[in-house]
Amino acid sequence: MPSIVAKNADLQALLGKDLSYDELEGLLTLVKGELKRRDSNETDLKIELNDTNRPDTWTVEGIARQLRYHLGFEQPDYNFFAKTGKYEVIAKKDIAAIRPAIGAFVVRNINITEEVLEQIIQTQEKLCENFGSKRRSVAIGVYNLDAITFPVYYRSEAPEGFKFIALGDEEPKTLGQILVEHQKGKQYAHLVNKFPRYPLLIDAQDNVLSFPPIINSRLVGEVKTDSTNLFIEATGDDLEKITLALNILAYNLTDRGGEILPVTVRYEEKLNGHSQLTFPLALNNSAIVEHDLFEKMLGVKLAAEDVVAKLKQYGCIVSVEQGKYNVATLSYRNDYLHPVDVVEDYFMSCGYDNVGAASPSCFTVGKLHQVTEFTDKARNILVGCGFEEVFSSVLMSKEAFGVKSLISEPLVEIDNVMTETCGVVRNSLLPCLFGVEATSAKALYPHKMFEVGDVAIVNPREVQGSSTDILCAFAIAHAKAGFSEIHSILDVLTYYLGAETRLEHKESKTFISGRSASIFVGEVEIGVLGEVHPEVLTNWDLKVPVVACEINISRLNTISV
Amino acid sequence: MGLTNENKLLAQTLHPLEVKLLLAFAVQGAFTGSELEKQSKLEAAQVRTAVEWLKAKELIELKDSQTIVEAGLTDLGERYHATKIPEILILECLKSTGSLPIGQIAAKINEQAGAEVIMADEVQPALGNLKPMGCVSFIEGGQVKPESCPAGEKELQLKQNLIGQIFAQKTLVLEKCAKEQQDIIQQNTKKRGKAKGVFRIEESKINSYSLTKQGVMIRGILEELGMTGEETQELTPEMIADGSWRTRAFRKYNINLKPTRSIIGKIHPYREYMDYIKKRMISLGFEELIGPLVESEFWDMDALFMPQFHSAREIHDVYFVKEPKAASNIPEPFLSNVAKAHESGVAGSLHGWGYKFDKDKTKRLVMRSQTTALSARKLADNPKIPGKYFGMARCFRYDQVDASHAPDFFQLEGIVIDPQATFRSLLGLLKLFASEIAKAKEVKFLPAYFPFTEPSVEVHVKHPSLGWMELGGAGIFRPEVVLPLGIDCPVLAWGLGTDRMAMMALGINDIRQLFSQDLDFIREKRIAGVLN
CATH class of the missing domain: 1.10.10.10 (Winged helix-like DNA-binding domain superfamily/Winged helix DNA-binding domain)
Structure with missing residues (x-):
């Protein structure tokens, strides 16, 4: 979830109205925003924005725009799509296989204050990192227009070929050196280093603009507060995304008083079938919505005028044709996938607290899953036997099984392990109980405990390679704990669960030889029990004898049913 | 009074x-x-x-x-009480034998007593005492003979009596003793540097x-x-049997003494909380769903219309399974339907996500990251219509473990499949949850974003002491979710954050403590009273 920081005064200036924190908090629902810091002494606002599909709302200008619509305020003239311009970018053939999409526009006569610069940088960062999948889909460069000689070329370059001084560097370096030595180079190297040649943006006089998506040049790519004319480009792997990102910046900079001029990009290798596109590029974010859909989704009758008014108040352009609404938005949005998205705009414009709640009327029978009922029965019996329930994590260390508990059955392992303590999915609850015992030496004895819960049992015949079974393990720990004590608990548990069990000798490293058994119901093995091997006790640093039993509740349940 | x-x-x-x-x-x-x-x-x-x-x-x-x-007896003193002091023993022996060589005195005494009442090395010092008193004299050939000495014998008897008196009374207060008794005690007390003494002096x-x-x-x-x-x-069984209880008075007890707390069998407090939630869900007409810990990306994410390039699907957000890496099969027609929904949408769509759906990626096995996976599976598994389902299941997110992130956590999610369901009935249902589960009187609804619902809503409730807090998120499943799974009617989807409510009920502020391995901690924690 992106969050942004903005100056309260800047937001109010963009809005044209002073708002109290409470008012602002209420209005932020229009952009699915939450005020995270609200301290009247603070001049900074921290706002979390929750709509992944509305990156325009991740900017202070976008927030102000949405609020201006709601408050009925006038909007600037956004019609920069009609303009023509002389600026040109040529995307060379050789870039198509590396990072094909590029778009750009120019902004003139903008007053870049500290705050404006900060907001441009923040917007650039949110659009690249969050929306642009960490620069993979979208990377944006902002340059000093006056330092550029057009046309600008977007082409590939050998890693050891061209040298230029990158932003933050003092010495000219090759692209290859930048990837290895520059902090941004190291951070984003994976986006380009699988290609033999890297992207380069360079002007007609061989001045490098940038090494997209890594770093700008110091010469052209350093924007300061005295700049008034900017060249802004976006590269990536997705034309639609770079179009939207550039549009958002164009709308935002218009809000800041800048004049947007178009840039035409010629693609030597066609991009999505286009050999030439001019940016900003209008997007078609529109839908035809039946009146019925609003009523069906809300659950009440609605007046058409109200629907139109509320949608317009949300910034939508609405026309009505034969009982259907033709709804479109300006090109800073591209989020309509289905008419239901328009309906949500309408609900938000109304305010969720104003649409009314209806009492549920649908009658259904509630019930626990049958296996939960069975599991709960086992839990109740064990509580009656004086056992205390414990509750552990499903993700555990691999060491807890094979090395410490001498359990040899295979485990479902995590591929992208974060910490070794969460490296495998448990296939037995016994290590959970040993873990509790190891932590609880100072708790009054005897210890009688149990755990019931999900485990993953490796089984190649299962679609997912494992089955999720519910196991029930219980253990007794005290100076004289012995086989017959745990056996008697198993006996009473299975008796009340309605199963006839028998034991067969089973050798396992977890238990003392000759003092452990497999538990059978008919021919189906449902569990094990025994006196825990002193080797295991020592591994867990346990000081008293432990006897333990584990049964597969899921398996027993299928037999008992 | x-x-x-x-x-x-x-x-x-x-x-x-x-x-x-x-x-x-x-x-x-x-x-x-x-x-x-x-x-x-x-x-x-x-x-x-x-x-x-x-x-x-x-x-x-x-x-x-x-x-x-006080004066008491040493071990030696107690022996002298039992045997008499050596001086008296020697005198009595000499009187009965006339005279003896020094070397034979001890043996003779012991022979007469029929027991070892004197040590050989006690003879010489005792003679050293007797000689100045005039009770013995040494004659030719190293012989000792007794002399008449009434004053000396009296003095010896006094000492012997004093030993007896102290033995009988255990101790004597020194200042209450007669002067000559005090002198005897002082002379015969074991002191520093002196090997043996008959008396010991104690201050108390x-x-x-x-x-x-x-x-x-x-x-x-x-x-x-x-x-x-x-x-x-x-009260004993015998008293009941013989009726003697009738004539007895029973001591009354002090009932205000705090007993030691018994260790009893009991449900884990966090499970107790979850059992309560499940009970509430059932009372509201919901049927429980269960499902696998290891899920394919298909059920976990794709069926929920989360685009495969979604940022929450990357290696740093989800736990991937090492072996096998992929599910062996994703059932049709769901796979094709979902793929098409992602690529170009469903009936009524404007467009899809506009990318090529990767049918290998969809099989990739992950640890279930959201309980919504259970809802997706149910939609594809002939659900009742109308039908209400809930799941309370473990989910896994690739988060650094800290006070607010456990390696696995529980989500409570559910669906209402109902041809009559509307956004207003969803809000009504959420209000019901707020009052029935969170016991909140005030509720507010905020627009929210989830990839699988539209519209989406967050429900906040006013906690009596903590103020406004998020109870959960909800929405109406997108057509791109329900249609590919074969459902052509509104489905309300909701999820409530129960971990936080459980932590409040248990009075803990570190989520890891929900899974504490410390029996003492588990024994101490409780849900006081009942949650309703």
Whole structure:
């Protein structure tokens, strides 16, 4: 979830109205925003924005725009799509296989204050990192227009070929050196280093603009507060995304008083079938919505005028044709996938607290899953036997099984392990109980405990390679704990669960030889029990004898049913 | 008078030792431990215990504390009491034999006594004492012979008697002894540098106690009630059988003593909380869903219309399974339907996500990252219409474990499949959850974003002490979710954050403690009362 920081005064200036924190908090629902810091002494606002599909709302200008619509305020003239311009970018053939999409526009006569610069940088960062999948889909460069000689070329370059001084560097370096030595180079190297040649943006006089998506040049790519004319480009792997990102910046900079001029990009290798596109590029974010859909989704009758008014108040352009609404938005949005998205705009414009709640009327029978009922029965019996329930994590260390508990059955392992303590999915609850015992030496004895819960049992015949079974393990720990004590608990548990069990000798490293058994119901093995091997006790640093039993509740349940 | 009743109860619940000791006191005067011992006929240790108890209850108080010097017997002294002192033994022996060589005295004495009553090395020092007293003389050939010495014998007898007296009384207070007794004690006390001594000198404190005003009153009540401390402690089967209980008085107990807490079998407090939530869900007409811990990306994410390039699907957000990496099969027609929904949408769509759906990626196995996977599976598995389902299941997110992130956590999610369902009925349902599950009176709804619902809503409730907090998120499943799974009617989807509610109910603020491995901690934690 992106969050942004903005100056309260800047937001109010963009809005044209002073708002109290409470008012602002209420209005932020229009952009699915939450005020995270609200301290009247603070001049900074921290706002979390929750709509992944509305990156325009991740900017202070976008927030102000949405609020201006709601408050009925006038909007600037956004019609920069009609303009023509002389600026040109040529995307060379050789870039198509590396990072094909590029778009750009120019902004003139903008007053870049500290705050404006900060907001441009923040917007650039949110659009690249969050929306642009960490620069993979979208990377944006902002340059000093006056330092550029057009046309600008977007082409590939050998890693050891061209040298230029990158932003933050003092010495000219090759692209290859930048990837290895520059902090941004190291951070984003994976986006380009699988290609033999890297992207380069360079002007007609061989001045490098940038090494997209890594770093700008110091010469052209350093924007300061005295700049008034900017060249802004976006590269990536997705034309639609770079179009939207550039549009958002164009709308935002218009809000800041800048004049947007178009840039035409010629693609030597066609991009999505286009050999030439001019940016900003209008997007078609529109839908035809039946009146019925609003009523069906809300659950009440609605007046058409109200629907139109509320949608317009949300910034939508609405026309009505034969009982259907033709709804479109300006090109800073591209989020309509289905008419239901328009309906949500309408609900938000109304305010969720104003649409009314209806009492549920649908009658259904509630019930626990049958296996939960069975599991709960086992839990109740064990509580009656004086056992205390414990509750552990499903993700555990691999060491807890094979090395410490001498359990040899295979485990479902995590591929992208974060910490070794969460490296495998448990296939037995016994290590959970040993873990509790190891932590609880100072708790009054005897210890009688149990755990019931999900485990993953490796089984190649299962679609997912494992089955999720519910196991029930219980253990007794005290100076004289012995086989017959745990056996008697198993006996009473299975008796009340309605199963006839028998034991067969089973050798396992977890238990003392000759003092452990497999538990059978008919021919189906449902569990094990025994006196825990002193080797295991020592591994867990346990000081008293432990006897333990584990049964597969899921398996027993299928037999008992 | 209230006071009287309280005092009466206090008197009745005194321990038998306390009763006996209180009665041993006279109303006035101070008494030492040994005096109380005699009076009460209790053992010294019992007196000490009862004195401490009564002092704590402020029924008696320390009146005086004196340091006294007492003489007792050493081991040697006790032996001399049993055998007589060597000087007397030697004199008696010599008197019966006339004279003896020094070297044979010890053997002769022991022979006469029929036991070893004197050590050979005790003879020489004893003779050294007897000679100046004029009781023995040494003659030719190293012989010793007895002399008549009434004064000396008297002195020896005095010493022997003193030993006897101290043995009988255990100790003698030094300053109460006669002058000559004190001299004997001083001469024969084991001192530093001297190997042996008959007596030992001890300094000790003698405390004396007297009844407090309250003590006098309680003692009076004891007498009035006729209590002796001999009241019956326990009812036995024999008393029931022979009817002797009829003639017995039973000691009343002090019921205000805190018992030690029993270790009992019990449900884990977090499970108790979850059992409660499940019960509430059932009461609201929801049927429970269960599902696998290891899920394919298909059910976990793709079926929920999360685009495969979604930022929450990357390696740093989800736990991937090492082996096998992929599910063996994704059932049709769901796979094709979902793929098409992602690529170009469903009936009524404007467009899809506009990318090529990767049918290998969809099989990739992950640890279930959201309970919504259970809902997706149910939609594809002939659900009842109308039908209401919930799942309370473990989910896994690739988060650094800290006070607010456990390696796995529980989500409570569910769906309402209902041809009549609307956004207003969703809000109504959420209000019901707020009142039935969170016990909140005030609710507010905020627009939210989830990839699988449109519209989406967050429900916030007002907690009595913590203020507004998020209870959960909800929405109407997108057509791109339900249509590919074969459902053509509105499906309300909701999820509630129960971990936080559980933590509040249990009074903990570190989520890891929900999975504490410390039995003491588990024993201490409780859900006080019932949650409703």
